[in-house]
Amino acid sequence: MESINNKRRKQCTDPSDSSSIISINNLTADNLIAISKYLPKTSRALFAVALTAPSSSYRQKNGKPSSASKAVISAVQSTDSSYTSIVDTLCKERMGRHAMNCLWPTRKLRDPHNMTATECISQQIKEYYEEGPAWEILDFVDIGQSLASKLTDDDLYAILECIDAQHNLKRLNLTHCFNIIGYGLQPLQSSTTFEKLDLSLVRSCETPNQYDLTIRNANREAKISEEIIFGILDSILNVEGNAFKRLQVHGSMWEHQDAPEYDSETDDWGDDPPGWYNRRRIYPIPSIAFKSFLEKHNNHVLNGQSSCCYFGLSDDEESNQFLTRIVETSSDIVDTCIKCGSMDFHICMDCHTVYCGKNNDTYLHGLLDTSRSCQRDILNWCQDCTKVSCEACGRNKTVDCCEQLCGADYCNDCRDVSCRNGTETCTGCKGMVFDGLLEEKNRLEEDNSSKQAEIDRLNQLVGDLQLSKGT
Secondary structure, eight states, X not given: OHHHHHHHHHHOOOTTOGGGOOOGGGSOHHHHHHHHTXXXXXXXXXXXXXXXXXXXHHHHTTOOOOHHHHHHHHTOOTTSOOOHHHHHHHHHHHHOTTOTTSBOOOSSOOSSOOOBHHHHHHHHHHHHHHSSSTTSEEXXXXXXXXXXXXXXXXXXHHHHXXXXXXXXXXXXXXXXXXXXXXXXXXXXXXXXXXXXXXXSOSOTTSOOGGGOTTSXXXXXXXXXXXXXXXXXXHHHHTSTTOOOOEEEOOGGGEEOOOOOOOBTTTTBOTTSOHHHHHHHHHSOEEOHHHHHHHHXXXXXXXXXXXXXXXXXXXXXXXXXXXXXXXXXXXXXXXXXXXXXXOOOEEEOTTTOOEEEOOOSOOEETTXXXXXXOOSGGGEEEOSSSSOEEEGGXXXXXXXXXXXXXXXXXXXXXXXXXXXXXXXXXXXXXXHHHHHHHHHHHHHHHHHHHHHHHHHHHHHHHHHHHHHHHHO
């Protein structure tokens, strides 16, 4: 017994001697890296932040990560973590211990069933852990809502500083970060590498706020400041050669207008056509701050069907071509239609609104779900080209239907050409182009009259000159 006590006494240190106290600061970089490998990827970043100083000191005192923090961050590789246990933990948090294989309401419907909770989370974490270099993507999906919802702007700022987000980060998903205002994004200012920002605050497979009335109160009460967020995005988009491509919008950045009153006795919508109601009922309107932000950057296409705004539209590219190019090269669920999961998007030639043109029936749990049908029925498609107009644009839209006889949809250009070359036999279609042809005829006659007057004047001048030359 005496030998044991003596051994214990030799291991004890004097509490007053601070140099003899063993703490985490005494651990080598290799020790810290070994410890961090037991943590989820995002938790490693939080661990690296804590190795330097409290999160608040990064933003308030312009703090920079220590060598130990940099070592932990640098050691993270894209495929060095197993996420099976993480998925299990997150599923239990989300739906309960016995609900991992339960159906989960998602934005992308599957026929005949939805994705399970395990499938939903696994898909997003797999992309986060395996695609590209380790810190090209930062997604808070792997730490659970209970922790992510408590993170502050100071925490976000410190993480972005530790991973050198301005030069490394390409995509940021603020999954469940309901407490974030926007200051934490400041390290991304003027970045030329940053490409995608997800402000939906839900998992990528879940329905964004403005389309789901059952979303948690935490999301509806999120603290996101449009002024701060758009100010930081302005600093990125104003840099020549920036790489920013997509903003997934939070529900607070949309507004909704009430539909006009419908008189069932007269089957009348008043001064507004049915298309107006359809469009306003299912299509969100940008908030004042959001609209002001978009007006500063003309190189964008706003797709309310996916709740995303895409940037990078060149001056010589049509919006439809730009959007088609995006969806054809995308495998991201975020780019799909929230209601039906398709990418069959079309832009109205007149109001530039994006609509989903999918015409297949949608099924939910094996039953036809007419409430989730998309908007093909309020689109007018030219039968000879790819132009599209929506019913909300009224009588003067680019693509219109012959309601008198044949019922065919043609754009103004194609209907005009077919009437001019004689291939159009429908008197209704001919009547639709009559006013335009008559206006063109009158204009040409006026031009001919003015030209004839000039010809007569020149003839008189030439005759006078000939007479003077002959004399």
